[in-house]
Structures are given as structure tokens and as C-alpha cells.
Amino acid sequence: MSLRLYDTAARAVRDFTPLRAGQASMYVCGLTVQGPPHVGHVRAALVFDVLRSWLEHGSGLDVTLVRNVTDIDDKILTKAAEHGVEWWAWAYENELACTRAYDVLGVRPPTYEPRATGHVPDMVGLIERLIERGHAYAVDGDVYFDVRSLPEYGALTRQRLADLEPAGDTDTDDRKRDPRDFALWKAHKPGEPETAAWPTPWGRGRPGWHLECSAMAGRYLGPDFDVHGGGLDLRFPHHENEQAQSRAAGDGFARYWMHNGWVTLGGEKMSKSLGNTALVDEVVQRVRPVELRYYLVAPHYRSTIEFTDAALAEAGAAYRRIESFVQRAAEQVGGDVGTSLPEAFRAAMDDDLSTPAAVAVVHDTVRQGNTALADGDDDATRAALGAVRGMLGVLGLDPLDPRWAASGGDDRLAGVTDGLVRLALEQRQAARARKDYAAADALRDQLTALGLQVEDTPQGPRWELTR
Template sequence: MPFIPLVPGQVSIYHCGLTVQSSPHLGHIRKEVVFDVLRRWLTASGYRVKVVANVTDINEKIWQKAEQAGMAWYELAYQVELELHRAYAALGCLPPNYEPRATGHITEMIELTVRLIERGHAYVAPDGSGDVYFDVRSWPEYGSLSHQDIDDMVTAEDADPRGKHDPRDFALWKGSKPDEPPTASWPSPWGRGRPGWHLECSAMSLKYLGERFDIHGGGMDLRFPHHENEQAQSRAAGYGFAKYWMHNAFVTMAGEKMSKSLGNGTIVTEVTRQYPPRAVRLYLAQPHYRSTIEYSPTSLAEATAQLERIDSFLERGEAAGPLDFHFDDLPQGFVTAMDDDLGTPSAVAVIFDTIKAGNKAFDAADEQSGALALRQVRAMLHVLGLDPYDPQWADQAAGTTPEVTNGLIELVLSEREQARARRDFAASDRIRDHLNSLGVRIEDTPRGARWSVSHS
């Protein structure tokens, strides 16, 4: 079924953000890239898009890791949140329109819990713990998102059955315990405590996107139980909640899901020191979002080589400069691919087909056809967030803009050209060798020197 927004011309998106307990790895950031591409495609297609992505900044793992590091739990949470923002920026992801923190919405979570109790879908544990649980048996549709029957669901091995009517009931509110940080609890009608994980997203999406919104998403691992529980509690409270769901698959290493618990995560900031950030983005964006990606340095090297081919074509056509994007510049094959469940593999294939045609046109001195291919390639790169001339791809490490970097290199090349003109080839070679040592490759052509940045 084609995508139909709730409000014509507007699209509201909520996706579950990171639990800020440790540095984001490629498995986390794949979701950010996927939803960034979705956002860019919807925007390019003429929609007004509003994106809300939460930050879970309170749970047991956060304060346990903080204690090990000798920090307050909220200090660690904020430190990791800043790392997440740096990872966003490093891979060219637009920031959400709003990024609420769980700890800033306790009032809304308590209100939602009270509403569920009043409607007969939640209960206070009878053991005096202050816990409040959602009664899964009270909601006949429970299991519909993950296509499971409640009687076939296996209770998690670490689930606490204390005070529950059914072992599959999940916590809306958790009463505070003596061994928990006193700053990690808030007053409630059931005593001091903190919210359950699933409650957070329902309360925040309700506040910022309303009772019904278009798209909810996250990693495949969140479909159950997190998103199943979100949907159940939200609809049991009387709200329409999400119309569409999107779940991206995992990034794996040696066949295992990349995760903090397995200790096999590849930290984004480390990977982007080894490979160009645009190549990392291409590596994450090119496979279909529902397909698993197996991490390997070889794959990132291949993505780097693909970008060099793209950039070489853009340089050949002297395409540098601001882009005046027009949807009509997109080839029909690209549009069809993106409209087909965000079909990025086919969309990227169209880019390379267009580059091939453009190179043939330039070889044949068909400047008009070559110029058309350039416009099309840059328009497609813009949609995927990969246009090398977009200011977002500033040199983050040096804090310089592409214009400054390009200008400095052109100035040095001008000095080299002057040395060649006066036949001072020793000086010319020194400039070339020094640029090469910095990763700037020089190619002398009949039309003058061309340069590109090598990341090998």
C-alpha cells in the first residue's frame, strides 16, 4: 500500500533513540542514517517532515556503568548523549526537530499510568513495592505488532515475576529500591520511583506528535517487546498512536548482532578516523534498511572506492558549488526505487549508471548530456545525504569548511603552476610531494591540474 500521511503534505516521525549508557557503535548509528535518508526523501518529495527522537537517560545500566566510572549517572548519560550528537554530525545526519530526554517527562508518564489504571489496563502491585504493571490480558490486541499469540510468548529469563498477575505483564512504573541512586527517583501516587522503559516513548510521542502520528521506527530488536508494549499501552489509553512502523535490520560481526552486551561494537568515532565519514554513511545507507549488514573493513574500503569514483566524475564536470535542488532532476529509476520501500540498493545503482552515461558523454564531447548527468548525480546524492559539496561535509577534525579547504589547496596549486611556468620543477615536485603526503592526489591534465583527497 502506498504511503498516505495522516495530514496531507505533512509527515510526523518518531524513532526510538539511544539509551545513553556507552558510546554509539555502527549498529546504533545505522538507524540514524536510515531515518535520515527517509526524512530527506520525504522532504525532497515535497512533504513537511517533523522528526522526534528520544534519549533514554535513566535505567539500571546507566547508573551501574556510571558507578564503575566513578561518575554520577546523569553525568555519564550527558557525556554519552554528546557523543551521540557528534556521531550524528560525523555521518551527515540532520538533527531531529526535537530530542526529548526521558527524565524531562516524568509528569507526562505518571499521567499516562494513571489513565491506564483508570481504564482497567494497569494495576499497582499488591506487594507494597510501588511497582505498577500493564495487564497484557486486558488488551486483546496484544501481540498484533510482532504477530504473536500471547500464550506462545516466552517470558524473558531475567523478568521479575514479583507482584504480577501474569509473568508477561510489563512495568509502567518501578518503585525505588534502597540500592538505587536517590537522584534516580521521583515522587508519584505510588511512592518514589521511576518510569519503565516502554512508557517513556509513549508519553513523549504523545506530547510532541499528538494522539496519532505517521511513522514510528527503530531497530528490528525493538519490535518486541519494546514497540509491542508501546503500542499496547498507547492504544489501551485511547490513543491511535503510530499508523506505520519501520524497523531496520542489524549490523553484525561474525554473524552476531553488534551490541554493547557482546562487546563487539565498532565505535563510530573510531571508524570515521579510519575511513571517510561519507564512505561510512554510504556503507550504512546503500543496503536495504531491512537487510542485515555484515561489518568488515573490506566493505568500508569498497564504499571508499565507490565514493572516489563518484567524486572523480563530479570533478571531471567541475560540479563544485552550492546545489539548486529540483525534484525533476532525479532520474525516474531513482524515484521508483526510493518510493518502493526506500529501495536504496537500486537507487545507488542508478547513480552509477548515470555516472557511466555521463562519462561517455564527456568522452564524446557531448557537454549538454554530460551536464545533465552531473545535475542528476548531484540531485541523487543530495537525497542520500552524500553530496560532497554540501556544507555538512566540512572537515570536522580541522573545523574548516569545504570552501576554506578547497581554497587553500587551489592556492597551493597556483604556486605549483607558477613554479612549472618558470621551469622550477624541483619546487613543483616538492609541492606535489607535500600535498601527496597530506593525502591530496594531483593529476596533471591538458586542462590543468586536478586534485582529489585520498583516504587510503
């Protein structure tokens, strides 16, 4: 294998070698379903969807991908109470919204998508191992991880224990051995729903956030796995604490750590608490989902994306240039041409998943294909189309993929729109046939004003959206 990845823990680009021959295992932190997802939330899913695809297509690996759902959490309980609904109903409603966002952006379902509430026995077992090894202790129904018991605590983010603030997931009190000890298990409190508590040897309660992911990763991937991914904001304390508790329990845990950059709005990280979000459900009403995917996939995964309408429009225009070539070439030589991956594309993807360089290869090949189309060179057109479709297939952006066949939104509305446009084009063709060119030009101008570009081809007129 020639794939090199930037390992956050090692602070260096490392040659990726899977733990098991022919297989790769990945755990990606999914969303805490406290509300519907915004564009920043889904970036991690897109990044690791592309990595998964490249491991399969570029390296021929069989990939097991686990992406969890955190469906029990302080914020979920608070939000549900504010809206006067059961916490589990609130969590499930927003889980469905997350699934809808993943689906509309073409993110493939993970191999396993465990919910935290379904894995409490695994979490209790992990706590018991930590207590037995002297890394955790129980106090009045709460269980804490003893950070001073693990000399390597802070290794992932390269922080010294003496420099860290008290853990923010529990109230600081004198029951802790150290204010920086974090909660593995939280005792049930008066006023909290009885349904949000599970029986354990330490009393009824619910799991701490960090514990959940360690237990689910171990359940589905075993004590050692290849890649752990998530957003940059999860590095500390979440991923630091995951690594600490898993290694303290005797597991090797993740061999590579990868973190994607933020999506910002107005220069700040997109965040519900700051009120600067762009919900996926709302954005895909303004732009096609495939164009939003292109916008989020084209930059390097470690870069920050500043979300603006202008940048989104520019990305949409760039994607439509690719799409136009694919559609015109497919009409000329047929869409079933086989696929290939240029060496320059392979080199870009192997270089820490460099999608900007990979997308540049796509556009270069499109330019070559357009020249071949203009010259009537079917062999060169066929070769360019196969390469472009191969590269777009890796990125999840192939315009001929059935999931992108409609322009987004309600399928019935898309069908009606297509039918009305075709009716207008038939009227235009009829006007041209009777040599009423003024009427034909007027119909074309009206379609252009509506944001449609009409092109006359030997196979008849074709149209595409320009905005």
C-alpha cells in the same frame, strides 16, 4: 503519492498515505545513553533521515520527526556506578557523544528530541489512564501492565501470549498477576540514587523503558501518527509493549511500523554486551564521515550489513568515483546547475526506500556524465551533474554540500593539509614551467605514494584522496 513501504506489523508492502494531508509524522526510538554510540546504533537514525528526506523531496510533505533520548534506565545507573559518577552526568556525556555521531554523519536534527527525564508528568498521566481502564495495577510502589487484559497483546510481532517468557525488565515474583506483565513504573530501591526517583501517586520511583516512548510519542505527535521506526531488535518486547499500552489507553498509536536491519561484526549483531563494536568516533578517524554514511545508506534498510574494513574501503572507493565526477563537472560547467531527480531514482525510492537501486541510478548517471565530460558536451554534463546532485541531496551525500567540504577530522588540520598539498603542486607547476620534468614527475610520484591522485585540468591541477 506512489510511495510504498514495508510495514513490519502488516508483514506486507503498503501504499503510504499520511494521516493528515500535506504532513507526515514519525517517531524513531533514539538511543539509551549508557555509552558512546557504535556504527550499529546510528543506522536507524540514518535510515529515517533518508526516509524523512524522501517524504519531503519526493512527496512534498512537511515532516515532523521525533527521536527521543532515553536518559534514565537500569543500565545507565549501573554504568554510572561502575565509573563512580552521577547517573545524570554519565547520561549527558554519552548524549553529547550521540549528538556528535549524528552530526558527523550528516543526520539532520529531529523536529523534537525529548529526554525521558523531562516527561515524567506525561508518563504518570498515561499510567493513570491505564489503571482507570483496568489495564494496569500498582503493587508496593511498582506499577505493572496487565498483558491478559488486552486480547490483542502480541499482535505486532504475531506471538501468542501462551508462548511468551516472563517479562525481563523486573524480577519475577508472586506480586504480579502474570509473570509476563511488564513494568510501567519501578519503585525506588535501597542503594539507588535519590536523584533517580520522582514522586507519583504510587510512591517515589522511575519509569519503565516502554512507558517512556509511548508518553513522549503522545506528547509530541498526538494519539495517532504515521510511522514508528527503530532497529529490528526493538520489535519485541519494546515496540510490542509500546503498542499495547498506548492502544490500551485508547490511542490509535502508529499506523506503519518500520524496522531496519542490524549491523553485524563477525557474523553477530554489533553489541556492547558482546564486545564487538566499532565506535563512530573511532571509525571516522580512519575513513571520511561521508564515506561511512555512504556505506550505511547504500544497502537496503531492511538488510543486514556485515561491518568489515574491506567492505568499508570498497564503499569509499565507490563514493569517490561519484565525488570525482561531481567535482570535475562543477569545475567545467559550474556547480549551480539546478537539480533534478530521474524517474528511475524516484521509482526506486518509492519502492520501499530501495536505496541499492537508487544508488545504481546515481552510478549510471555518473557514467553518462563522465562520457559527456570526455566529449566536451557541456549541456549533457550540466544535465548529469544536476541529476547526480539532486539524487545525492536526497541521500545526504552531495560532495558540494558544505558539511562535506572538509575531508573530516579537525578543520584546522584539513586546512593545513590542503595548504601543504597546494604548495607541492605549485612547486610541480614551477618545475614544469622551467621544463624540469624529472623534478615535476618526482613530486607527482611522492604525492601518489601518500595516497593523493593529481589530475591536470585546463583550470590547473586538482587533487583528491585515493585511500
